[in-house]
Amino acid sequence: MHDDRRLTEARLKRVLDERIRPAIHPESVPLEAGIWTAPGEPVPVAEGLAAPRTPIAAGDAWGAPWGTSWLTVSGRVPRAWAGRTVEALIDLGFDANMPGFQCEGLVYRPDGSPVKGLHPRNQWVRIASPAAGGEEVLLHVEAASNPVILDYHPFLPTELGDRETAGDAPQYRLARLDLAVFDETVWQLVMDLEVLGELMAELPAEGARRWEILRAVDRALDALDLQDVGGTAAAARERLAGVLSSPAEPSAHRISAVGHAHIDSAWLWPLRETVRKVARTTANMTALLEDEPDFVYAMSQAQQYAWIKEHRPEVYARVKKAVAEGRFVPAGGMWVESDTNMPGSEAMARQFVHGKRFFLEEFGVENEEAWLPDTFGFAGGLPQIIRAAGAKWLLTQKISWSQVNSFPHHTFWWEGIDGTRIFTHFPPIDTYNCSMQGKEIAHAVRNFKDKGRARHSLAPTGWGDGGGGTTREMVAKAARLRDLEGSARVRWERPAEFFARAEAEYPDAPVWVGELYLELHRATLTSQARTKQGNRAAENLLREAELWAATAAVRAGFPYPYEELDRIWKTVLLHQFHDILPGSSIAWVHREAERTYAAVAGELTGIVERAQRALAG
Incomplete structure (x- = not known):
């Protein structure tokens, strides 16, 4: 038989594009x-x-x-x-x-x-x-x-x-x-063909498995009447059942898929638009959770939950219900996914204080992981703060973007400057917007640097930044990849389940000591100077205001302005988000931040002056 592989692969693409996908909505x-x-x-x-x-x-x-x-x-x-x-x-x-x-x-x-x-x-x-x-x-x-x-x-x-x-x-x-x-049957056929076609493209051409899939796809397309796709889709799916049911090898890599939508709290849009992006995405995800019993979704940043609670209470009620069921997972335990290089240590501690307090009060959830997939590098003192906050794991992704030096591990112990160690994972899939494509899954397997010692990695799955989160197509693909020959095994898991399994599997993982430096985005340390000045002034004024207010409360019965300071802290923590404080957002964001910092300075100065008058009196 002649080699017709390229003909069949091209046929698959053309028939999918021109006949089968259009027939989903006939x-x-x-x-x-x-x-x-x-x-x-x-x-x-x-x-x-x-x-x-x-x-x-x-x-x-x-x-x-x-x-x-x-x-x-x-x-x-x-x-x-x-x-x-x-x-x-x-x-x-x-x-x-x-x-x-x-x-x-x-x-x-x-x-x-x-x-x-x-x-x-x-x-x-x-x-x-x-x-x-x-x-x-x-x-x-x-x-x-x-x-x-x-x-x-x-x-x-x-x-x-x-x-x-x-x-x-x-x-x-x-x-x-x-x-x-x-037409759900046609849609399911599309999912079958996409998974097999994407897997086939990643397998070696000389391997038997690629040819088995190729022949099954060829038979399925032969069974499909292009003039009656809906009427013959079931017959085409029958031709694919055998290759879809062949189990993965015992040594296959394990991927824990976590439904996710990384939403920058401001970046190429202002803060007010993020409020709506979060509402749209969480409305999508709570609906998908109702339709898909195996699906698990994780969302970080307590500030974003607070926005939904304030602006879209109907959506928030659905979120609370899903959290109680254990399928919508508050992750990370921080107020926002902040920068970690420029905030002071007190502010970094408050990120966890306010984030973990919100999750505990609203959901009864105690986080054990820090979740910072997009932050621009990590200061060497962060492990100590993470551990002091009651967490023990860290997930990030951005270090894979380094321009010159490839980080040598995907799973490791990160040791801070005081000796504190945090079990850390960089997903080898190299994205926090995984869409369950075959090339992404294959890349995770090939890229994983800890082969032979560990076999588990994590894949944050879904379109972020207002892309809508995880789709029904991603869930369908993950179901087919749960146990499929030639592929990694994929299953939906909560972040804590992944970390517990990974740590148990690889307790003697290598140790990285000191700063996790990102060889990219370097200019963020010097750009938008007024934003950075506003942050540092606010941090110093917050310390001064708390000291004067506490002293006046103890010595003069001054009513400590807890609610006022709490609100101001959350405003400052929000503006330490990793696209605001580093200066990588649009002009609107920084113009607004400058006004906000001026208002914060005025409020904190007022608190200091009231406390001083109370002491003087």
Whole structure:
């Protein structure tokens, strides 16, 4: 037989792109839509729902930079669709290659309760499963027209980084507003073929397993009638069952997948937009947890939970329920994922004090891990602070970005300047936005530097920064990779479960002493001087205010301003986030930070003066 491998691989790609994926939604009807654009900053939900609409349709432009538009989409499920699964497909003008760095939306029911977020890789809203036929459909979308700043040519000068200079030209065009049938059998076939095709591409061409998969794919495509994909998808899946059920080798690498969405608390967007990014993503993740019993999701940064609690209490109620069930995991135990080079030691300690206190009071959760995947290097004193806060593990990723020296371990003991050791893991998958692609899983296996001594690694899985988190496709792929020949074994786990297993497996891991230096982002130590000056002044004033207030409370009965100082500390800790204090955010963020630091200085000076007057009196 001649070598037809490349022909079959090309056939798979073409048939997936041109015939099978389009057949996931084989029938559709257009939805009607109206739009209202808020005149300034985002408005409360009730105001957005009640505002008058003007007609808009697919193809129309919308969305000035940093604007908010409220869309209402309506329609009726055709009676002929009775008994079938129906979804609304809403494409705001997404670029699928940039999840997290463009427009986003949060879908609401007519009563104002949130449903889920809309993102480039997550454009569907389930309407009925099964449909009765004839149902009325009415949804509202709070759409944010955040401009694309990190484009295909990244880090170019732009006026879009501040609302004062961004202009008002529409940024997007509505691409799709449809009601559609969802064919789950076809969708499952797509997941089968994607997993096998991606695995096949990573296996050696001379190995038998690659050819077994190739022949099974060939038989499946032969069984598929391209004029009736839905009617023959089940038969095609039968041809793949054998290669999908072949178990992994006993020595296969183990990957603990953790549902995740790394959301920078400010970066290419202002703080107020992060509040909405977090709400959209957590709405998605709590919905996915309800649909997928094996899925586990972890979210760090107590500040982000506090934002949901304040601004989207309905979403927060779903989060609390999922946390109580042990499937939505508060991770990290810090107020934000802060920089660790520039904050003072007291501030680093307060990151854990405020973060762990929030998780304990709100959820009864005591964290044992620090979770800092994106922080720009780590000071040598951090292990002592982590251990003193009651934690014993650290996860990070960013050191893999170093420009010259590749870090020699993925699992190791990190020893601080006082001798304290923290069990530390760098995921060899080299991303905190894993999407369960075969090339990512294969890279983790090849890249893992501790082979022969350990066999477990972690994969934070999901689109971050407003990309919507983990998708149903990622969960489906992970299910197929749980025990599949040629692949690492993948299963959903909580971070603590991974760390406990990894430490037990590799207790004599090598030791790294002192600073974890990142050979990248060096200019962040000197950029945005006013932000750094504001932080240091705030830290010094906080110390002074607490000393004067405590002294006055003890000696003169001065009412200690606990709530005021607590609020100010949280403001300062927020601004130590690893894209604010280091200076890597857009102009809007730093302009706002400068005003915030000035206000903080005024408040703290006022506390000092009140305490001094009390002592003088």
